Amino acid sequence: xxxxxxxxxxxxxxxxxxxxxxxxxxxxxxxxxxxxxxxxxxxxxxxxxxxxxxxxxxxxxxxxxxxxxxxxxxxxxxxxxxxxxxxxxxxxxxxxxxxxxxxxxxxxxxxxxxxxxxxxxxxxxxxxxxxxxxxxxxxxxxxxxxxxxxxxxxxxxxxxxxxxxxxxxxxxxxxxxxxxxxxxxxxxxxxxxxxxxxxxxxxxxxxxxxxxxxxxxxxxxxxxxxxxxxxxxxxxxxxxxxxxxxxxxxxxxxxx
Numbered sequence: 001x002x003x004x005x006x007x008x009x010x011x012x013x014x015x016x017x018x019x020x021x022x023x024x025x026x027x028x029x030x031x032x033x034x035x036x037x038x039x040x041x042x043x044x045x046x047x048x049x050x051x052x053x054x055x056x057x058x059x060x061x062x063x064x065x066x067x068x069x070x071x072x073x074x075x076x077x078x079x080x081x082x083x084x085x086x087x088x089x090x091x092x093x094x095x096x097x098x099x100x101x102x103x104x105x106x107x108x109x110x111x112x113x114x115x116x117x118x119x120x121x122x123x124x125x126x127x128x129x130x131x132x133x134x135x136x137x138x139x140x141x142x143x144x145x146x147x148x149x150x151x152x153x154x155x156x157x158x159x160x161x162x163x164x165x166x167x168x169x170x171x172x173x174x175x176x177x178x179x180x181x182x183x184x185x186x187x188x189x190x191x192x193x194x195x196x197x198x199x200x201x202x203x204x205x206x207x208x209x210x211x212x213x214x215x216x217x218x219x220x221x222x223x224x225x226x227x228x229x230x231x232x233x234x235x236x237x238x239x240x241x242x243x244x245x246x247x248x249x250x251x252x253x254x255x256x
Contacts, residue, residue: 037063037070048083057083074100078109081116085123093120111155115164118151122171125178142182149175180210180219187222200226200235217247224252 044059057080064076077100084093097117101110125144152168152175159165187202203219203226210216220243227236244253 033067034071037067037072041072041076044079048079053083053086057087074104074107074109078112081113085116085120088123090120090124093117111159111162111164114151114155114159115162115168118148118155118168118171121145121148121151122175142179145175145178145182149179176210177213177215180206180213180215183210184215184218184222187219191222191226194229196226196229200230217243217250220247221250221252 040059040063044056044063047053047056047059060076060080060083063070064073064080067073070076077096081093081096081100084090084096094117097113097120100107100113104110107113121144125142125148149172152172155162155168156165156172162168183202183206187199187206190196190199190202200223203222206213206215206219207223220239223239224236224243227233227239240252243250247253
């Protein structure tokens with residue numbers, strides 16, 4: 001009886017020893033991995049600081065793939081969003097933002113992710129070559145500008161105290177003017193083809209949705225001219241009253 005108890009005690013001691021050894025080994029492996037990850041992350045940061053963004057992107061992408069739940073996982077994902085943006089990798093940047101927000105909806109840096117999504121969409125919409133050449137492209141596709149507007153508006157609405165909110169508000173002003181110009185270009189297209197009702201409707205849309213943009217003056221003037229062509233004197237006079245009250249120097253006001 002005593003020998004059986006002694007035997008079981010020896011077995012239990014052996015098993016416990018193996019378990020403790022395993023735990024110790026696992027802890028050491030985790031520590032080594034953490035040290036390796038930290039070293040690799042520091043290396044990527046140095047690449048970024050020196051301006052070698054492509055190398056930094058490759059290094060962080062490798063880290064993200066090998067250690068998706070490592071100690072720097074969230075920061076690595078945020079850094080990759082920034083690098084995709086800087087390298088004009090629009091699709092990758094948007095996918096990385098959406099993935100981060102989806103997996104970490106309550107993370108303290110969600111406001112930054114939203115801000116970066118707005119920047120990515122705004123840059124995708126922007127055409128530096130035409131801007132530098134002084135070419136007016138108000139009639140070009142505005143879908144990315146609309147997405148950027150939604151992103152910045154969501155940031156300001158959900159995180160009004162964010163450090164990025166002030167810049168987002170300024171970008172909303174510029175984007176609103178850009179979208180108003182697109183509507184005005186469409187209205188002008190209808191005017192040139194004598195589709196006056198369609199032109200007036202587009203101009204009225206500008207007044208409703210972009211009332212605080214400079215494009216309102218031209219929209220009102222277009223409404224006056226459209227209603228005159230359509231022989232709708234009451235609507236023409238209503239539009240003229242608003243134009244006269246807000247833009248007394250407009251050519252239509254001064255010639256009537």
